[in-house]
Amino acid sequence: MVDTMAQTSVAEIGGERGRTLLRQMMTIRRFEEKAQDLYSLGLVHGTMHLSIGQEGTAVGASAALTRNDYLLNTHRGHGHCLAWGSTPDRMMAEFMGKETGYCRGRGGSMHIADVEANNLGANGIVAGGVPIAVGVGLSIQFRQTDQVVMVVFGDGATNEGAFHESLNMASIWKLPIIYLCENNQYAMSMSVERAFNIERISQRGCAYGIPGVTVDGNDVAAVYEAVKEAKARAQAGEGPTLIECLTYRWRGHSKSDRQAYRTREEVREWQDRDPIPRFASWLSLTDEQVGALWKEAEGLIETAVSFAQASPEPDLSTILEGVYA
Amino acid sequence: MPNMNNGTMRELTYVEALREALTQKMRADDRVFLIGEDIGVYGGAFGVTAGMVEEFGEARVRDTPISEAGIAGACVGAAVAGMRPVGEIQFMDFVTISMEQLVLQAAKIRFMFGGKATVPMVLRMPGGAGTGAAAQHSESLENWFVHVPGLKVVMPSTPYDAKGLLLAAIDDDNPVIFVEHKLLYRTKGHVPEEMYTVPLSQTKVVRQGRDVTVVATSIMVPRALEAAETLAKEGIELEVIDPRTLSPLDDAPIVASVKKTGKALVVHEAVKTGGFGGEIVARIAESEAFDYLDAPVRRLAGLDIPIPYNRTLEYHTVPQVENIVDEARRLARGEF
Numbered sequence: 001m002v003d004t005m006a007q008t009s010v011a012e013i014g015g016e017r018g019r020t021l022l023r024q025m026m027t028i029r030r031f032e033e034k035a036q037d038l039y040s041l042g043l044v045h046g047t048m049h050l051s052i053g054q055e056g057t058a059v060g061a062s063a064a065l066t067r068n069d070y071l072l073n074t075h076r077g078h079g080h081c082l083a084w085g086s087t088p089d090r091m092m093a094e095f096m097g098k099e100t101g102y103c104r105g106r107g108g109s110m111h112i113a114d115v116e117a118n119n120l121g122a123n124g125i126v127a128g129g130v131p132i133a134v135g136v137g138l139s140i141q142f143r144q145t146d147q148v149v150m151v152v153f154g155d156g157a158t159n160e161g162a163f164h165e166s167l168n169m170a171s172i173w174k175l176p177i178i179y180l181c182e183n184n185q186y187a188m189s190m191s192v193e194r195a196f197n198i199e200r201i202s203q204r205g206c207a208y209g210i211p212g213v214t215v216d217g218n219d220v221a222a223v224y225e226a227v228k229e230a231k232a233r234a235q236a237g238e239g240p241t242l243i244e245c246l247t248y249r250w251r252g253h254s255k256s257d258r259q260a261y262r263t264r265e266e267v268r269e270w271q272d273r274d275p276i277p278r279f280a281s282w283l284s285l286t287d288e289q290v291g292a293l294w295k296e297a298e299g300l301i302e303t304a305v306s307f308a309q310a311s312p313e314p315d316l317s318t319i320l321e322g323v324y325a
Numbered sequence: 326m327p328n329m330n331n332g333t334m335r336e337l338t339y340v341e342a343l344r345e346a347l348t349q350k351m352r353a354d355d356r357v358f359l360i361g362e363d364i365g366v367y368g369g370a371f372g373v374t375a376g377m378v379e380e381f382g383e384a385r386v387r388d389t390p391i392s393e394a395g396i397a398g399a400c401v402g403a404a405v406a407g408m409r410p411v412g413e414i415q416f417m418d419f420v421t422i423s424m425e426q427l428v429l430q431a432a433k434i435r436f437m438f439g440g441k442a443t444v445p446m447v448l449r450m451p452g453g454a455g456t457g458a459a460a461q462h463s464e465s466l467e468n469w470f471v472h473v474p475g476l477k478v479v480m481p482s483t484p485y486d487a488k489g490l491l492l493a494a495i496d497d498d499n500p501v502i503f504v505e506h507k508l509l510y511r512t513k514g515h516v517p518e519e520m521y522t523v524p525l526s527q528t529k530v531v532r533q534g535r536d537v538t539v540v541a542t543s544i545m546v547p548r549a550l551e552a553a554e555t556l557a558k559e560g561i562e563l564e565v566i567d568p569r570t571l572s573p574l575d576d577a578p579i580v581a582s583v584k585k586t587g588k589a590l591v592v593h594e595a596v597k598t599g600g601f602g603g604e605i606v607a608r609i610a611e612s613e614a615f616d617y618l619d620a621p622v623r624r625l626a627g628l629d630i631p632i633p634y635n636r637t638l639e640y641h642t643v644p645q646v647e648n649i650v651d652e653a654r655r656l657a658r659g660e661f
Binding site: 104107115137168321324 | 355356358360384389390392394395397398399400401402403404405406407408410425426429430434435436437438439440441442443445474475477497498499573
């Protein structure tokens with residue numbers, strides 16, 4: 001594991017930008033905590049996949065891209081949406097199934113998309129977005145723009161057949177795709193130790209003739225550096241990169257998880273590597289500065305909840321809308 | 326007006342009609358590209374794209390590895406990101422490997438994202454038995470897709486419709502499953518040279534008749550027409566209807582026809598159980614045509630077995646002209 005902060009990034013993601021990114025991480029953390037509270041209160045139904053503990057990957061990756069690039073997201077993707085620029089207001093409204101939500105209450109937590117911002121959606125199917133990235137990459141190549149597409153998925157997705165087909169096609173056609181694997185150590189209950197007979201998921205890159213790198217996913221700067229490099233490579237016409245970000249989800253897989261497959265010690269060990277204080281310390285912020293950012297983040301979430309609660313439910317008369325264009 | 330060549334209407338095969346549609350559309354719209362297995366220099370397993378790579382190059386007539394999930398996914402992604410891809414699945418059977426991308430992604434993206442995305446893609450694939458290709462290269466799986474809201478399902482039965490429906494499918498902003506039939510590829514018919522569209526979801530009465538309504542799809546349309554010629558000599562007039570687009574289905578012409586004839590026969594090649602015929606029968610039963618029925622509505626479909634290899638067994642697995650003749654005659658005579 002690369003466990004040192006990449007110093008070359010200071011100019012790009014330090015200072016004022018760094019504080020914005022840190023507040024994004026805090027917003028993600030508080031958003032998901034609040035979503036869980038609202039679920040407990042019965043205000044959000046269904047299920048949700050929380051990414052608490054993985055905020056460093058989401059924020060570091062999005063920071064290296066522009067909103068002119070494309071995002072294909074995972075089922076555990078609230079963090080990536082917020083980092084990409086989705087507003088907590090419309091996300092929270094979606095969680096509550098409201099008409100003002102990103103998907104008009106039709107998608108819920110697992111399917112948040114903001115197509116106008118080139119966020120092509122979170123995916124409820126493990127590896128579901130991975131083959132779609134090939135098509136987005138082809139579109140970019142046909143249109144000859146300098147865009148890239150980042151597709152985010154978990155460790156579990158790399159054992160799906162679609163992963164293999166996608167990476168191979170992307171490689172032979174040198175498509176501008178960044179494959180961002182969030183290795184949070186578990187595919188639901190199946191640990192990476194049990195699911196892989198290789199040291200690193202990034203090793204799989206060599207099977208497709210593309211670079212595979214592993215970075216500390218709780219290190220914003222390391223993720224940022226890796227994605228920036230992959231983007232440059234993609235824009236130079238050299239094709240895709242597989243980036244494995246080592247991280248950990250603090251909460252269960254979804255709402256039904258009793259977490260019988262791991263120990264509390266293991267969770268605590270990873271909580272000691274919390275990406276948020278780590279990035280705050282990298283930015284050399286004082287406790288007061290950090291406290292002020294937490295307050296700002298909390299304010300955003302309060303506003304989001306108010307907005308969502310005040311928003312209307314979808315009208316039943318619109319139930320058939322959106323099936324066909 | 327139809328094009329005239331040397332005083333006769335121009336005829337093309339079904340394959341040539343499809344190729345002409347693709348060629349004309351690719352000349353007109355640079356968002357359109359083709360992607361599939363062996364569609365380049367090889368020209369496609371059935372020759373639909375023969376010669377096209379020479380005009381449009383390897384990027385727009387794109388050979389892929391054997392990756393059916395990847396082909397479908399590439400179409401979905403390109404469509405969402407502004408292109409109008411036309412994918413080819415070499416045999417309809419292989420689309421089973423693409424199902425996740427089609428059923429869970431292409432069909433649902435628009436609805437799931439609150440109506441804010443479009444997926445304008447076409448996936449062409451040949452179905453059908455009759456070539457001795459046995460159980461894994463002869464499937465007719467169209468009704469799997471009919472069962473998925475968000476997908477459109479098209480099955481042309483003539484060269485004219487093949488061209489016009491394909492052009493309409495490419496223009497459509499929804500994912501379209503475009504099902505061709507291997508035995509129709511070499512059939513000939515009138516095809517105008519200019520670009521034209523046959524609108525989706527527009528059922529066609531292809532032959533007028535007073536005695537029995539026959540709703541047929543794909544290859545069963547020419548077989549039903551042949552049966553109708555035979556029965557006409559006996560004084561039995563079949564009204565043959567081709568839905569052309571199976572979903573979303575325009576059922577009004579079917580209901581109107583059954584009100585006229587009082588008798589209905591549905592013919593398709595796919596296995597009977599769970600097949601499209603059940604949907605047609607249900608639409609008739611639920612409609613105002615129910616009161617006009619003089620006999621049970623009948624289905625003539627593939628046997629509920631995989632397609633066998635043996636020539637005779639294969640022949641008897643799916644409806645043939647003589648089966649349609651027998652069944653329609655019995656209906657007309659009130660023998661059910």
